[in-house]
Amino acid sequence: xxxxxxxxxxxxxxxxxxxxxxxxxxxxxxxxxxxxxxxxxxxxxxxxxxxxxxxxxxxxxxxxxxxxxxxxxxxxxxxxxxxxxxxxxxxxxxxxxxxxxxxxxxxxxxxxxxxxxxxxxxxxxxxxxxxxxxxxxxxxxxxxxxxxxxxxxxxxxxxxxxxxxxxxxxxxxxxxxxxxxxxxxxxxxxxxxxxxxxxxxxxxxxxxxxxxxxxxxxxxxxxxxxxxxxxxxxxxxxxxxxxxxxxxxxxxxxxxxxxxxxxxxxxxxxxxxxxxxxxxxxxxxxxxxxxxxxxxxxxxxxxxxxxxxxxxxxxxxxxxxxxxxxxxxxxxxxxxxxxx
Amino acid sequence: xxxxxxxxxxxxxxxxxxxxxxxxxxxxxxxxxxxxxxxxxxxxxxxxxxxxxxxxxxxxxxxxxxxxxxxxxxxxxxxxxxxxxxxxxxxxxxxxxxxxxxxxxxxxxxxxxxxxxxxxxxxxxxxxxxxxxxxxxxxxxxxxxxxxxxxxxxxxxxxxxxxxxxxxxxxxxxxxxxxxxxxxxxxxxxxxxxxxxxxxxxxxxxxxxxxxxxxxxxxxxxxxxxxxxxxxxxxxxxxxxxxxxxxxxxxxxxxxxxxxxxxxxxxxxxxxxxxxxxxxxxxxxxxxxxxxxxxxxxxxxxxxxxxxxxxxxxxxxxxxxxxxxxxxxxxxxxxxxxxxxxxxxxxxxxxxxxxxxxxxxxxxxxxxxxxxxxxxxxxxxxxxxxxxxxxxxxxxxxxxxxxxxxxxxxxxxxxxxxxxxxxxxxxxxxxxxxxxxxxxxxxxxxxxxx
Numbered sequence: 001x002x003x004x005x006x007x008x009x010x011x012x013x014x015x016x017x018x019x020x021x022x023x024x025x026x027x028x029x030x031x032x033x034x035x036x037x038x039x040x041x042x043x044x045x046x047x048x049x050x051x052x053x054x055x056x057x058x059x060x061x062x063x064x065x066x067x068x069x070x071x072x073x074x075x076x077x078x079x080x081x082x083x084x085x086x087x088x089x090x091x092x093x094x095x096x097x098x099x100x101x102x103x104x105x106x107x108x109x110x111x112x113x114x115x116x117x118x119x120x121x122x123x124x125x126x127x128x129x130x131x132x133x134x135x136x137x138x139x140x141x142x143x144x145x146x147x148x149x150x151x152x153x154x155x156x157x158x159x160x161x162x163x164x165x166x167x168x169x170x171x172x173x174x175x176x177x178x179x180x181x182x183x184x185x186x187x188x189x190x191x192x193x194x195x196x197x198x199x200x201x202x203x204x205x206x207x208x209x210x211x212x213x214x215x216x217x218x219x220x221x222x223x224x225x226x227x228x229x230x231x232x233x234x235x236x237x238x239x240x241x242x243x244x245x246x247x248x249x250x251x252x253x254x255x256x257x258x259x260x261x262x263x264x265x266x267x268x269x270x271x272x273x274x275x276x277x278x279x280x281x282x283x284x285x286x287x288x289x290x291x292x293x294x295x296x297x298x299x300x301x302x303x304x305x306x307x308x309x310x311x312x313x314x315x316x317x318x319x320x321x322x323x324x325x326x327x328x329x330x331x332x333x334x335x336x337x338x339x340x
Numbered sequence: 341x342x343x344x345x346x347x348x349x350x351x352x353x354x355x356x357x358x359x360x361x362x363x364x365x366x367x368x369x370x371x372x373x374x375x376x377x378x379x380x381x382x383x384x385x386x387x388x389x390x391x392x393x394x395x396x397x398x399x400x401x402x403x404x405x406x407x408x409x410x411x412x413x414x415x416x417x418x419x420x421x422x423x424x425x426x427x428x429x430x431x432x433x434x435x436x437x438x439x440x441x442x443x444x445x446x447x448x449x450x451x452x453x454x455x456x457x458x459x460x461x462x463x464x465x466x467x468x469x470x471x472x473x474x475x476x477x478x479x480x481x482x483x484x485x486x487x488x489x490x491x492x493x494x495x496x497x498x499x500x501x502x503x504x505x506x507x508x509x510x511x512x513x514x515x516x517x518x519x520x521x522x523x524x525x526x527x528x529x530x531x532x533x534x535x536x537x538x539x540x541x542x543x544x545x546x547x548x549x550x551x552x553x554x555x556x557x558x559x560x561x562x563x564x565x566x567x568x569x570x571x572x573x574x575x576x577x578x579x580x581x582x583x584x585x586x587x588x589x590x591x592x593x594x595x596x597x598x599x600x601x602x603x604x605x606x607x608x609x610x611x612x613x614x615x616x617x618x619x620x621x622x623x624x625x626x627x628x629x630x631x632x633x634x635x636x637x638x639x640x641x642x643x644x645x646x647x648x649x650x651x652x653x654x655x656x657x658x659x660x661x662x663x664x665x666x667x668x669x670x671x672x673x674x675x676x677x678x679x680x681x682x683x684x685x686x687x688x689x690x691x692x693x694x695x696x697x698x699x700x701x702x703x704x705x706x707x708x709x710x711x712x713x714x715x716x717x718x719x720x721x722x723x724x725x726x727x728x729x730x731x732x733x734x735x736x737x738x739x740x741x742x743x744x745x746x747x748x749x750x751x752x753x754x755x756x757x758x759x760x761x762x763x764x765x766x767x768x769x770x771x772x773x774x775x776x777x778x779x780x781x782x783x784x785x786x787x788x789x790x
Binding site: 002003006007010011013014068070071072076150154155156157158159161168169179181182183185186255256257259261262265296297298300301302305312313 | 394395396397398399572574575577579581582584585586588589591592593605608609612613616617618621639640642643644645646647659660670671674675680750751753754
C-alpha cells in the first residue's frame, strides 16, 4: 500500500511538470495554431533563470587568507558574496539560500519578454506556413537556445538547491499510520503547479481578456470582425505560455539539476501529453499530464520492469496509442481541431 | 645479318641501364607509398585528439583537450615539462617525437559511437593522424578502438571504465591507461566492508548500457565476496533525469545500502534524488543507510554539490595526490589553466606521453613497433606509482584510489578526499578472467595498415 501511494506521489511532481509544459503548448497551439517545438527550451530557460540569479547573488569579492593555501600552494583567495557584505552574513546568506523561489519574480518578466521576442521576431512569419515548417523552425530555435546555454553554462548539470527550510522529507502518511516519506520541495512543486494552473484557468475564465482569447480560440475570424485586435492578445498569450513553461523550469531545478538538454528531455513527452489530452484542450493537457506522470512512475517500479522489461520506457507511448485508437481526438479533444 | 661489336664500355652502359630499369619499381614503391599508415615524412607528426566537444560530456572533453594540448607543449620542449621531468623513462628529450615537432588535430566524439568513428576516420584519412587519443565513454572507446585496429593506427584510450575495452573487445592496436570496473569493485569492496560492516543488503540502480552492466557485475561480485547481499538490481534508462520512481522502491526493499552504478548527469541526478528522499538520514536493519558511487569524477562531484559529502567511490587519479609526478602535473596544468586537472585529463595526458615515449624507445612510428614497446612496459612517475602495461590485454595495472565526498571542503575544487590508495596487487586479475571475455578474448594481430 505504502509503495503504491509513494508511486502516485512520485507521479504527481513529474506530472506537474508535464501538465505545466503541456498547458503552455496547448495555449500556443489553441491561440496561434503553431506547433511550438521550442517550448521545451523555454522550460530549460526558466531553470537557467534560477541558475543565473543564484550565480548573480553569489558574486563575490576576494580576500587573501594567508593561513590557508589553494591547490597550487598559493595563499587562499577567500570569496565572500557581495550580498553578505552588504546585508551581513545572516540576511545575505538567507537571500542566496532562497535564490530559487526569488527567481520566480525575475523569471516572469524575462520569460514573457522572451516569449514576445520569439513570437514577434520569428514565429509570426510562419503562421501561414505548413505545420512542418513551423516544427522545423521552432525545433531549430530550440537547438540554438540550448547551444547558447551550453556555451555560457557548460554541459554539466548545475545544482540549484531549494532553501534549507524546504529541504528534507515529510511523512505524508503519518496521520494514517503509513510510511510515505516525500521530499518537501516536491510537495511545494506540486502545490505551485496547482496554483499556476488554477491561475491560468481563472485568467481565461474570469477576465474579459480571457473571454476574448477563448472566443478567438473558438472563432478567430468572427472576433476579428468585431474590431478586436486578436493577434495582439494572442501574442500576449504566447508570452503567458512562455512564462508558464519558464516557471515550471525555475521550480524544477531543485528536483533535477538544470542542464542545457533538459528541455529536449521533456519536449517529446509533453507533446504526447498534449495529443493524449486532446489538441487544443487545456483541461485535457492538465489531466493527461498528471495521468501520464503517475503511469510512468508506476511503470518504473521493480515489479513492472521485471514483469514487462522496458515498460518504463514505452508506457507513455503505449497509452498514447491506445487513447488515439479509442478516442482519436484525445481524452478531451474538440471536434474540428487539426482536422481540416 | 647484323654485326655487334661488344665493347667493355658498352657492356657497362647496358648493365647500368638494365640495373636502373630493374630498380625502378622499387624506387617508385619507396617514394610513393608508406610502410605503415600515415608514416610521418616531413618535420612534423600529427596526433588526433578525439574528445566529446558537444553533448553531455563536453566539459569532460574540454578538460581532456586541455591536458592533451599541455602534453604536446611538453613534448615540444615548451612550458615547464610537467611529468616529463618525473617520468621514469628518459627517452623523450623535449624535441618532439623522434625529432619531429608534434602537432595535433581534434575531433568531436559527441559521446556517440558513430560520430566518434566518423571524427576519428576523418583525422586519420584527411589529417594524417598517426595516433588517436581521448574519449569519455566506453561505447565510444570500443568503437574507435575497432576503427584504429582496422586502419593500422594506435589508439590510446581516454576515460573508459567498462571491462570490455580491454576485455572481450580488446585490440592489439588499443591501449588503456584508465582503470576499469573490476578494479573499482576490488578496491572499493574492502573499504565498504570496513566502513559499513560485512552484513549489508545492497540495492543497485544501474545505467542500462554496457558500462553500467559491467560496473554493476563487478561491484556486486566484490561486495558479495565479502558477505554483502544483493537485494535488487534495477536497470535505469540512460536518458532518465528524474530517478524518484526508482528511488521510492528502495525505501521498502529492506536494503540498507544503495549502489548507484551511474555516471555523469545520471549520477548527479540519481544521487540528488536519493538525498532528497532522505535515504541518507534513514536507519534500516538497525544500521545507517549508506549510498555508494563506484566511479567518481571531479566534474560529477562538482555537479552533485553537497549531496556527495561522505559518499564513497573510486577514481583513477586525483589532483590531491602528493607524489612528484602528480605535483608536477597539477602545477603545470594549474598555472596554465587556473584549475586543477580532472582524472580524465590526467589519463589523456599520461597516454600522450606514454605513446611518445614508446615511439622514442622503439625508434619508429610503426604501430607494431609501438605495440611491442608498450607491451609489458613498466614505468613510474606519471602519478599512479609503479605501473605495468600488461602485454596480454593492454590494460595498465596500478594503484586505485578510493575516495569520498569531502566533508569540509576548503575551496571549490576540494570536492573529494582520498580515503585509501589500494595497492595494485589487490586489483589484479588474470587476462582470461570471465568478466573480461574469458579464454576467448584475444588481442588479435597488430596492424601496421598501409
